Amino acid sequence: MLDGRPEAVVRRELRELASAHLIVGAPGERWGMHDLLRLYAGEQASRTLDPHEPRQAVDRLLEHYLNRARAANTTLTALTGQAPVAEFADRASALAWFDAERLSLVAAVSAGEQTGRYQPAAHLAAYLNHYLDWRRHLDDRLTVDSIALACMREVGDRHGEGMALNNLGAALRQVRRFEEAIVAYEQATAICREVGDRRGEGMALNKPRRRVAAGAAF
CATH class of the missing domain: 1.25.40.10 (Tetratricopeptide repeat domain)
Structure with missing residues (x-):
């Protein structure tokens, strides 16, 4: 997986994000998000993630x-x-x-x-x-x-x-x-x-x- 964690964990979190209407998609399909949410997520990642991640x-x-x-x-x-x-x-x-x-x-x-x-x-x-x-x-x-x-x-x-x-x-x-x-x-x-x-x-x-x-x- 992209973030390096077990697939089952990531899939569960994706379902939770979908339930909160933060992403769209379905299991086995491609996931996506609104452009504004993507920008916000990128800003948060740049502030909180280790530079190596x-x-x-x-x-x-x-x-x-x-x-x-x-x-x-x-x-x-x-x-x-x-x-x-x-x-x-x-x-x-x-x-x-x-x-x-x-x-x-x-x-x-x-x-x-x-x-x-x-x-x-x-x-x-x-x-x-x-x-x-x-x-x-x-x-x-x-x-x-x-x-x-x-x-x-x-x-x-x-x-x-x-x-x-x-x-x-x-x-x-x-x-x-x-x-x-x-x-x-x-x-x-x-x-x-x-x-x-x-x-x-x-x-x-x-x-x-x-x-x-x-x-x-x-």
Whole structure:
């Protein structure tokens, strides 16, 4: 859970808050609150919480999204006949989860970069690529792939930078920014050759001729 306590305890407290009309939702569904209550809760948290607690909460949130997005992506990209992962029964359930969480997932990638969690942010972006292609959320894909590239450059991960450039090239091509896509692919090719990544090099050289690119994983 986000606050690090047992799930049963948190669910009980959520039901109590719902009974007091401070949040809306139902067990098994998403919970939410009025914008003014959210602002008030944030102000109270900044005054009363230990400074380390919000950072730990963000770490837990990113870990949760990474694990779930990885499982959902694995389900979406599974070959026919492959057994589904435990979290998702089929592609429809994986897509439904992505649909419900899309805005939060894109925001989590951005928050990861802004708070210095560069590796989790880049990995989460990679797990979103196939879904964002599937649903044609191309602006979102361009956003997360740009962030992933910045993150890989920030930590000096040359292999990750090559993969991020491959993904960004695909996103740029899909929104018809062809000159920028070519630059990204050329940079990806050079980096993949530098680090000896023959698969990544082949992807960079081949993607401009493919109609759809699902994205490279780090």
